[in-house]
Amino acid sequence: MKTDPTAAPTFAGPRRGRPRSEAAEQAIFAAVEELMAAGTSLSELTIEGIATAAGVGKATIYRRWPNKEALLVDMLHRMETPVPEPTGGSARDDLVAMVEYMRMRGLAKRSRWVLKVALGQMQSWPELHAAYRERVIGPRRQMARQVVRRGIAEGLLRADLEEELLGDMLLGPILARSILWDDSDLEDPDLAVRMVDSLLDGLGGPAHRAGGA
Template identity: 40%
Template sequence: MTMQQTDGAVRTAGRPRSEKAEKAIIEAALDILGEGSGVSELSIEAIAARAGVGKTTIYRRWSNKEDLVVDALASLKPPIAPLKGVSVRDDLVAYLQVVQSESVHVRTRCIMNIAMSQSDKHPRVAERFHEIAIKPRQELLSAVLERGMANGELRADLDVPMAMAILSGTMMWRTKWADGPLPADLAERIVDEVLLGFRPR
């Protein structure tokens, strides 16, 4: 946890911190990030203004932007992909479709950008992002792949981390560096192409 006050402790005297202000701050930060700013563009002054809050109220809680961004990201309920279907192929298609559709939403894209670009400069932010946005998805994906290996839909000797990188990386590459408009059935085509190498021979 990055907050500075221990939560579960003795109720100290004085006016308690306003939860409302806190939420407004987080929300304002996400709003601004969602408008395309990087961590550096994200200005405390702008957050304070948008949240209708004094700058002190922010600095009292987070000593730097990183910590605030970390908490803001954490508050983003990872709207994990829904439950799975029947065949591995269909699950993979569904998964990639979710990933693709998310990449349309501004907020998601910006979070993604932050995670990718600020990993050197703000490693804690990147780490936190990985934890909340990458890991759960990877676990989901990994479960699907292992189910396939178990039931014979996929090769038993499949290199799972590699397979996940192939699927996720391909989708990211296509959506990032697309030359033209993306095909409507992009997810299906990726899965079908990739599965050619994943299926038992």
């Protein structure tokens, strides 16, 4: 399939409206992982090479993704830990779930070498990185904002601090452990609870100080 080299890149997700083969998609995703595990960089991946490794025709890929970039964003999205739904409990419960999500994501990144390599290489590919931020990081940040707003509304968090600052302070410790310090301990299943409760001692609003947590 020929593409216009002057056209703006498209990063839409898989196309809809045609019967989809889950087996074919899994074979395509597995092929990308195998190619990267063999040393192929993101920039070196081609639709033809992926199709050959997956045992499918190029048309099978193009029916699902308009280009390689859209395929890679979708693959990375699927490799990520899904953003958690609201717990239905207190704001503190949602804060714990948010930090726990980041802990599990850190563990997944360590165990899935291909994900770690792909995320690292993506930093030097501005278009792909921008698409990843919009589709994956954007919903994650929105989740954090919603949890922080609920914490403020319930009096669990201080209302005199900016929402973005509160989010950074709440997620900063787990991000440091999962991204900056690759050898830090993420195995502790109680880590999210301990982090949130320790942070609330300093960031807590009147409900927390009154023992509402």
